[in-house]
Amino acid sequence: MDKNIEKMIAVVPSERQLKWQELEFYGFLHYGLNTYLEIEWGDGSAALDILNPSDMDVEQWIVSMKAAEMKGIVMFCKHHDGFCLWDTKTTSYNIMNTPYGKDLLKEVADACVKYDMKLGLYLSPWDRSHPAYGTESYNDVFIQQLDEILTGYGKVFCVWFDGACGEGKNGKKQRYDWERYYAFIREKQPEAVISVAGPDVRWCGNEAGWHRAQEWSVVPAKLMSAECVAELSQQEDTEEFRAKQVNSTMEDLGSRKALEGAGPLAWYPCEVDTSIRPGWFYMEHDDNRIRPLDELLDIYLNTVGANANLILNVPPCREGYFKKNDVKRLNEIGCFIRDTFSYNLAEDAIIQADSCAEDGLVEAVRSQNMDGYWKAAAGKETAELEFMFSSEKTIDYCMLMEDIRQSQRIEKFRILYRTEGAWEEIFEGTAVGHKKICRFEPVKTDAVKVVIDESRSCPTLRFAGFYYGYYVPEVKTRSR
Structure with missing residues (x-):
């Protein structure tokens, strides 16, 4: 056998990567102070009293996503503003000090158990409100936050990081201790994949639902650190970033030709993340701008149906539930998947x-x-x-x-x-x-x-x- 081929087929997924790949389709939940400000990125100065949902319905979130044939959700525990949606001891800038006053992560985790949905967690390393950000002690704070969410809310299927790195309230940037974070997650949740800015799952390169013509899971190992480089990370939220496609030199990541002379190889499968609306957090003016069913099904078929996992964001509104247009679209997605792929015509062939x-x-x-x-x-x-x-x-x-x-x-x-x-x-x-x-x-x-x-x-x-x-x-x- 050719030595290059031998090298390629020697690369196989870990057990945690295998289990993750089987999930195929799951949801993002963006909710927080940004929901009430109608912005995508908060700066950590928003008043806590604005978070006061009148009709919070966490179970509706989970049931609606399950109806779309999603198998899990990834909860945004803390975005770049530093606001925490669980009962944390690391900062007073958290949901327990809002008029709502309840541990939202616990409510989501309990609903996932009730409806047999897997739970994933997003935690932003960038924190625009914590005074320790930009100092070595912040890495200790971040580990404490990981400890709280990884040990208090049951089994987790993934920990989702992005590489966003910008200034904190003190004008400093942080040097993230990625290896320490990874080791801690492996200790506390050994079956969880670490996604995007992590060693288990690779980002597709944009947030628009774009995908490559051919997706390979065996790729150069150097890609595993691409999203962790601060100089290459996202510094601001822009339309260009959300819609950009990876450059043409990265179009082919894993063909036989692309891997020749590439050095060490890794099993590093792809995940595509995108939103059901134009943005990530709820905006009232987008209530009638839900993405067309054809577009979302095309994304599904060219991600889940092309060797990638798909994570689709659905943002709860200020009152605390999914709006009817979002729920309708989720139901339509689920109906298509069930109606099309429930019966294999070759079953008795x-x-x-x-x-x-x-x-x-x-x-x-x-x-x-x-x-x-x-x-x-x-x-x-x-x-x-x-x-x-x-x-x-x-x-x-x-x-x-x-x-x-x-x-x-x-x-x-x-x-x-x-x-x-x-x-x-x-x-x-x-x-x-x-x-x-x-x-x-x-x-x-x-x-x-x-x-x-x-x-x-x-x-x-x-x-x-x-x-x-x-x-x-x-x-x-x-x-x-």
Whole structure:
């Protein structure tokens, strides 16, 4: 085997990364003093008495997100203004000293348990109100805040950092002790991934829902520190930052060509973060500016359906609940996912593969569980799998999943369908990874082929499914 290929397929996910990837889709909750000021970034000077919701309904947040088929939420515990939404001993600038006077993180954590949703936590290292910010003692304060939220609210699936670094109230900038933060999180919540400015999950490069044409999880290890460099971090909130795409030199992070001579490699999967509204915190003037369903479904299909996880922000309003337009859109997203992908049309198909490794079973691809997988025979870099249906079916989606426990291997594939005894191509793709959802015009057929043309050593598939969705969102992003 080529030494470069050997090096690439030796890189595999950790157990915590595997569990995180299975979540696929979850929500952000931006709420705080900024909600009442209708701004995105507070400076730490807002009066605490403005936070006085008249109809707080935390359970509605969680139920609405679950209806969208989200599997968890990430709670904003502290944004850059330094205001804390839990009962903290590190600062008086917290929710217990507002008219609301309750530990909001506890309420969210309890609702997550009640409705079987995973809990993640965001904590901004940048703190524009704490007097210690910009001094070494602030790192002790930040560790104490991590200790409070990681030990008092149950099991956590992720700790979400951004690299934003700017001045505090004393005009100083902080040197974040990232390695100390990471070690502390590993001690207190060893199963939690550390996202974005962290070693487990990589940021996509923007906040607009943009994504690469092909997403790879095996990438140069140097990317793991990209968001932790203060000089490269976000200094202010701007439209340009939210909408910017990573530069063209970073478009291809993990192809075989991109990894040649790249030095050490790492399993560093991608997460795409974006908001259901134009901004992150609630603004009344955006009540009728919820993103169109087609746009959000297109983002879902090109993130969750293209080897990335998606985190979608939904901001509670000043009264303390999700507005009806946001709830309506969440329900529509969930209906699409359930209606389209609940029934695999190949469930009873006869499946044949042109080769199979001794430790792989072609029948395993009927199920998304991780108990089994198909793998091509040793030495094979190409393969064909044929699915023969019991009767003619109409299909317009194909879902493929690699067994990423054996790394990401498939580099180029095609989908063909049988019509009048001949095979015709309906889709061509590159990277698969955890999940690839292929969209095409509806076709009627009694047989489909998945043809793997290029791979890193013998390819694997954990799952292959075919579906018909009566609603197909208009494709508004670039061709896949």
